[in-house]
Amino acid sequence: MLSVETYPTLVEASQAMTDRSRFLAGGTLVMRAVNYGDQSFDRIVRARQVDRDIRAESGGLRIEAGATMADVLASRDAALLHVVAARIGGPAVRNMATVGGNLFAPNPYGEFTTALLALDAQVIGVNGQATPIESFLSGRAHHRGLIAAVTVPRITEGDFRFLKVTRIKPKGVAIMTLAAHLRRGDTRLAFGNMGPTPLRAKSAERALNNATLDERGIAQALEVCCQDLQPGDDALASTWYRREVAPVHLKRLLLNGGRR
Ligand SMILES: Cc1cc2nc3c(=O)[nH]c(=O)nc-3n(C[C@H](O)[C@H](O)[C@H](O)COP(=O)(O)OP(=O)(O)OC[C@H]3O[C@@H](n4cnc5c(N)ncnc54)[C@H](O)[C@@H]3O)c2cc1C
Structure with missing residues (x-):
């Protein structure tokens, strides 16, 4: 039996995550898994407050995990990544698909994450801890807890x-x-x-x-x-x-x- 739990914040949602949970971000992969009867999880965890902000910082760019591909395309600060976001799915998918969800997208998906790997991004956990994306990806299969954001160093376009x-x-x-x-x-x-x-x-x-x-x-x-x-x-x-x-x-x- 599938249960759905909603928490006020990402931090509280993160604490509720177990091996048998999936976080519902845009849901483009999670809801498809539900529809296909995926038995690898039985809890869907949601957060009421989801940050979708994208902003330039002194060292580069910070993209909150809840930002969608459409948000990336609408952000002038993220112009470097427009070429990537524009190639993800069609308009309906881009309106839902988040940067956080893309970090966990299995093959053949994960283009945004491939770009983040080339850009030497950092993956920021809800506790603020930064992990280089390469280390994050090598431990992804056993990752617990939610991602709050990614940061991308400033580069010449x-x-x-x-x-x-x-x-x-x-x-x-x-x-x-x-x-x-x-x-x-x-x-x-x-x-x-x-x-x-x-x-x-x-x-x-x-x-x-x-x-x-x-x-x-x-x-x-x-x-x-x-x-x-x-x-x-x-x-x-x-x-x-x-x-x-x-x-x-x-x-x-x-x-x-x-x-x-
Ligand atoms: C028709 C279609 C076309 C697609 N085309 C593409 C494509 O061209 N390129 C591509 O890369 N992808 C594509 N996808 C896959 C998918 O839409 C994207 O990878 C998207 O970015 C996933 O994000 P989401 O928010 O929908 O994830 P969800 O389905 O909500 O979640 C996916 C996984 O990520 C985890 N997760 C989500 N957010 C967080 C977080 N903040 N912290 C920790 N874990 C989290 C969830 O627990 C879950 O396991 C497509 C999907 C569909 C259905």
């Missing part, structure tokens, strides 16, 4: 690249997602749907550090592109296909900003 690879445009599900923060000496490159969670392609990152962004400069990065990734086989694409096409899409991302 032209240094960020994003590419969602789909068979059906514009709303298809991602075969893979690529996001890069191209910083001389400290490049971060993240792939979505190329492992159990979004993953960094660290060998390719090292090859890109101090490389020029031309055919010769990126050749080594393309060579080692999949070394740190664990692409799976699913109805969208095989492991073999994903490994074959990942360098092709990485090349597009690096040389044309993702355009074909």
